[in-house]
Amino acid sequence: MLAHISIEYYVRLEQGRAPRPSGEVLAGIAAALRLTDAESEHLHVLAGTASTRSRLHCRDVRPSILTLLERLPLTAGFVTSAAFEVLAWNDLAAALMEDFSVLAPAERNLARRAFLGVQPGNSLYGSADGAAFRHNVVMELRATAARYPHDPVITGLIQELRDGSAEFDRLWERHDVRGASMLTKTFRHPTVGPITVDCDALALTEQDQHLVLYTAAQGSRDAEALALLAVIGTQALESR
Secondary structure (H helix, E strand, O other): OOOOOOHHHHHHHHHOOOOOOOHHHHHHHHHHOOOOHHHHHHHHHHHOOOOOOOOOOOOOOOHHHHHHHHHOOOOEEEEEOOOOEEEEEOHHHHHHOOOHHHOOHHHHEHHHHHHHOOOOOOOHHHOOOHHHHHHHHHHHHHHHHHHOOOOHHHHHHHHHHHHHOHHHHHHHOOOOOOOOOOOEEEEEEOOOEEEEEEEEEEEEHHHOEEEEEEEOOOOOHHHHHHHHHHHHHHHHHHHO
16 A cells, blocks of 8 residues: 555565566555665666666776875775775875785775685774674675676676675675765774774766775874874885
């Protein structure tokens, strides 16, 4: 009744016996089930009433974004693809996290690093929100898989993570889609100690990428730590 469709038609939908539902029908069901905007969008993608991307996900970073990364003052910034690949970064991001330039492209994947490259009980880059980050990775990858159903890099990464990580496989089976953005993040840096930063992930819609920025309040101890990292650069990583 809430979805404005008959009981008989809804039963046929659940049993897979009805024709593909229209966008209007799906919108009514989404409203009746109180789906979030992200869940509703995902529903339309899965049902084929929203456009999906037959092409591969984009790895090319716009030159203007590369220039922006280098000009950001006291801000650690990097760009990730829809598959959590780190595509570009500035010097402060390398000093805070790791020197991505010495890694092979496959090793720059944050999803792979978080689930397969970290010892049990530890977290990626010593961050205090490891479990929340991993859960967010799974939710984002589920939405990504729906947008790029024929991209072998996406499907291969998901299968690799399911085979190699029991935690990923467990979270994947929950079918969650897109969690809340993390507004702050704390790193336990081996040289300058703990650093709590504000985290902003800006969507680069046309490329289906994200520009991630880590900043700290001016005059704070965290801002001083970032300033110190900006001076010593990736030399601080040699002690890891």
